[in-house]
Amino acid sequence: MTTLVWFRHDLRTLDNTALTEAAKAGEVRGVYLLCPEQLDEHVIAPIRRHYLRRVLDDLAAQMAALGIPFDIVEAGHFRKVPERLASYCDQHGIERVIAHREWLVDEQRRDQACEAALPVPLTLVEDNLLGATQVMKGDGDPYKVFTPFSRQARQHIANDFPVCRRRPKAQGKAYVPETCPVFGEEVSSASWPAAEEAVLSQLRRFCAERADDYKAERDFPALDSTSRLSAALALGVISARQCLSRLRAECGDSIWDAKSGPGSWMNELLWREFYRYIAHHYPRVVMGRAFQAETEALNWGNDQALFEAWQQGQTGYPVVDAAMRQLAQTGWMHNRLRMIAASFLCKHLHIDWRWGERHFLEQLIDADFASNNGGWQWAASTGTDAAPYFRIFNPTTQAQKFDPDGRFIIHYVPELSGLSGKALYQPAAMDNYPPPIVEHRWARETTLALFQALK
Ligand SMILES: Cc1cc2nc3c(=O)[nH]c(=O)nc-3n(C[C@H](O)[C@H](O)[C@H](O)COP(=O)(O)OP(=O)(O)OC[C@H]3O[C@@H](n4cnc5c(N)ncnc54)[C@H](O)[C@@H]3O)c2cc1C
Structure with missing residues (x-):
C-alpha cells in the first residue's frame, strides 16, 4: 500500500x-x-x-x-x-x-x-492543535468568549495531554533532494530559523531560559522576552503540541497556573487555538465580516492619507511609528505593539479594521489568517471577545508604560535620539519628525460617538 x-x-x-x-x-x-x-x-x-x-x-x-x-x-x-x-x-x-x-x-x-x-x-x-477545538458550552454551542473557552480547554488538555509523534523510520536509502522551485526572492528571511532542528532548539531555549519570566516581561518590546516562534508555528515547522510538551518538560506543573510565566505562555497557545475555533465555527469572520454584526454599520472615515502615514510610521506618535517601522523593516511586530498599532488605526484614525488586517497580511512573516483576524477584530471592538469599545489605548501612556526608557522607540525612530521623558513620548515639532496626525482627546471622543451611534 x-x-x-x-x-x-x-x-x-x-x-x-x-x-x-x-x-x-x-x-x-x-x-x-x-x-x-x-x-x-x-x-x-x-x-x-x-x-x-x-x-x-x-x-x-x-x-x-x-x-x-x-x-x-x-x-x-x-x-x-x-x-x-x-x-x-x-x-x-x-x-x-x-x-x-x-x-x-x-x-x-x-x-x-x-x-x-x-x-x-x-x-x-x-x-497541529492542542485538541481544544472540540470543547463546547454546556448547551452544545461553541464558545464566543476566550476566558470560559480557555478554562474548558485547559481541563480538556489536562485530561488528555497531547502526545507528540515520533519521526518515522527511514524507508529506504537516503538520496539527494531536489531544490524547491525558485520563488519569493525579493526579501530575505535569513534571520529566522527555518530548519526543523533549529526551530526545535529555539523552542528548547525559550522554555529553559525565558518561560519563567514570560509573564513579567512579555509586554516590553525592547526585551527579547517572547519566543518568536510564530512564523514557524504558522507554517507548522513545529506544532503547538511540541510547544506544550517541551514547556511541561522544562517547567512542570507550573503550566497549569495561568499567573505563572509558563502558564501565561500556554495561554497564548490557547489564544491561537481559540481564533481557529472561532474561524471554524463562525466562518463569516474569515469572509471579511465583523463577528458583532451591528458593528458593520460603523461609519469609518477611511482617509487614505492617514492610512499611508500609519503604514509608513509617520503619525507623530512615537510608539506607533516605531511599531510600524519594525513591521516594515523586519516583517514581524511585537504583540503589545500589534495591539497599540491596530487600536490606533481603528480608534484614532477611524479606519476600517479590514484595511489594517490586509496590510499586516502583506507584511508579516508569521501571517496567520485566523490569529490576524482575531487580533484585528479584538482591537476594533468588532470581534468575539472584543475589547469594549470604550477601551481606547492612549499611545502615549502605553509607550511610557511598556517602553519606559524609550530604547525601543529610539531604535526604530532615530530622529528622536537624544530626547527623553515627556519630550520623547510627546515630541515638540521637529524638522524631521511630524507632529501628531490627530489629537488624542478628539480621536477618543469621536470613537465613542461612532460606537454610540450604533445604539
Ligand atoms: C492585530 C493583531 C494581529 C496579529 N496577527 C497575527 C498573525 O498574523 N499571526 C500570528 O501568529 N499572530 C498574530 N497575532 C498574535 C501575536 O501578536 C503573535 O502571535 C505574537 O506577537 C508572535 O510572537 P511570538 O512568537 O514571540 O509569541 P509568544 O508570545 O512567544 O507566543 C507563543 C505563540 O502563541 C501564539 N500567540 C501569541 N499571542 C497570540 C495572540 N494574541 N493570538 C493568537 N495567537 C497568539 C503564537 O503562535 C505565538 O508564536 C496578532 C495580534 C494582533 C493584536
Missing part, C-alpha cells in the same frame, strides 16, 4: 500525525502543492514567501534523509489542486492520501473538492 502524505501547514517530519500514520501502513510518498497564484491572492508577504521556500528546502532534505520520495509540485491556482492531486496519485500509484485537517472554510471546501476528485480515499487527521 502506498500512502501519499499531503503536506500543508505541517511542514515537519517530527510530530507529524499524517506522516506517522502513513508510515504504519506501508510505503510512503510526500507531496507539497505550491500555489503561487494563491500566495498572490492571499497577499502573502515577500518575507513569508522566502521563509516558506527555506522551510520547504529543509523538509525536502529531511524526507531525502529518510529515503521517502518527496515532490514539490507547482499547482497554479488553489482551485486546480484537486485535479493536480488526482493526476499525481495516478502517476505514482497512490492508494490513499492522508493530510492534517485544516480549519478555515476555503481549505475545508478544497478538501471536499479533493474527496470528490481523487481516485483514492482522502483521510484527514487531527494535528
Whole structure:
C-alpha cells in the first residue's frame, strides 16, 4: 500500500500525525502543492514567501534523509489542486492520501473538492492543535468568549495531554533532494530559523531560559522576552503540541497556573487555538465580516492619507511609528505593539479594521489568517471577545508604560535620539519628525460617538 502524505501547514517530519500514520501502513510518498497564484491572492508577504521556500528546502532534505520520495509540485491556482492531486496519485500509484485537517472554510471546501476528485480515499487527521477545538458550552454551542473557552480547554488538555509523534523510520536509502522551485526572492528571511532542528532548539531555549519570566516581561518590546516562534508555528515547522510538551518538560506543573510565566505562555497557545475555533465555527469572520454584526454599520472615515502615514510610521506618535517601522523593516511586530498599532488605526484614525488586517497580511512573516483576524477584530471592538469599545489605548501612556526608557522607540525612530521623558513620548515639532496626525482627546471622543451611534 502506498500512502501519499499531503503536506500543508505541517511542514515537519517530527510530530507529524499524517506522516506517522502513513508510515504504519506501508510505503510512503510526500507531496507539497505550491500555489503561487494563491500566495498572490492571499497577499502573502515577500518575507513569508522566502521563509516558506527555506522551510520547504529543509523538509525536502529531511524526507531525502529518510529515503521517502518527496515532490514539490507547482499547482497554479488553489482551485486546480484537486485535479493536480488526482493526476499525481495516478502517476505514482497512490492508494490513499492522508493530510492534517485544516480549519478555515476555503481549505475545508478544497478538501471536499479533493474527496470528490481523487481516485483514492482522502483521510484527514487531527494535528497541529492542542485538541481544544472540540470543547463546547454546556448547551452544545461553541464558545464566543476566550476566558470560559480557555478554562474548558485547559481541563480538556489536562485530561488528555497531547502526545507528540515520533519521526518515522527511514524507508529506504537516503538520496539527494531536489531544490524547491525558485520563488519569493525579493526579501530575505535569513534571520529566522527555518530548519526543523533549529526551530526545535529555539523552542528548547525559550522554555529553559525565558518561560519563567514570560509573564513579567512579555509586554516590553525592547526585551527579547517572547519566543518568536510564530512564523514557524504558522507554517507548522513545529506544532503547538511540541510547544506544550517541551514547556511541561522544562517547567512542570507550573503550566497549569495561568499567573505563572509558563502558564501565561500556554495561554497564548490557547489564544491561537481559540481564533481557529472561532474561524471554524463562525466562518463569516474569515469572509471579511465583523463577528458583532451591528458593528458593520460603523461609519469609518477611511482617509487614505492617514492610512499611508500609519503604514509608513509617520503619525507623530512615537510608539506607533516605531511599531510600524519594525513591521516594515523586519516583517514581524511585537504583540503589545500589534495591539497599540491596530487600536490606533481603528480608534484614532477611524479606519476600517479590514484595511489594517490586509496590510499586516502583506507584511508579516508569521501571517496567520485566523490569529490576524482575531487580533484585528479584538482591537476594533468588532470581534468575539472584543475589547469594549470604550477601551481606547492612549499611545502615549502605553509607550511610557511598556517602553519606559524609550530604547525601543529610539531604535526604530532615530530622529528622536537624544530626547527623553515627556519630550520623547510627546515630541515638540521637529524638522524631521511630524507632529501628531490627530489629537488624542478628539480621536477618543469621536470613537465613542461612532460606537454610540450604533445604539
Ligand atoms: C492585530 C493583531 C494581529 C496579529 N496577527 C497575527 C498573525 O498574523 N499571526 C500570528 O501568529 N499572530 C498574530 N497575532 C498574535 C501575536 O501578536 C503573535 O502571535 C505574537 O506577537 C508572535 O510572537 P511570538 O512568537 O514571540 O509569541 P509568544 O508570545 O512567544 O507566543 C507563543 C505563540 O502563541 C501564539 N500567540 C501569541 N499571542 C497570540 C495572540 N494574541 N493570538 C493568537 N495567537 C497568539 C503564537 O503562535 C505565538 O508564536 C496578532 C495580534 C494582533 C493584536
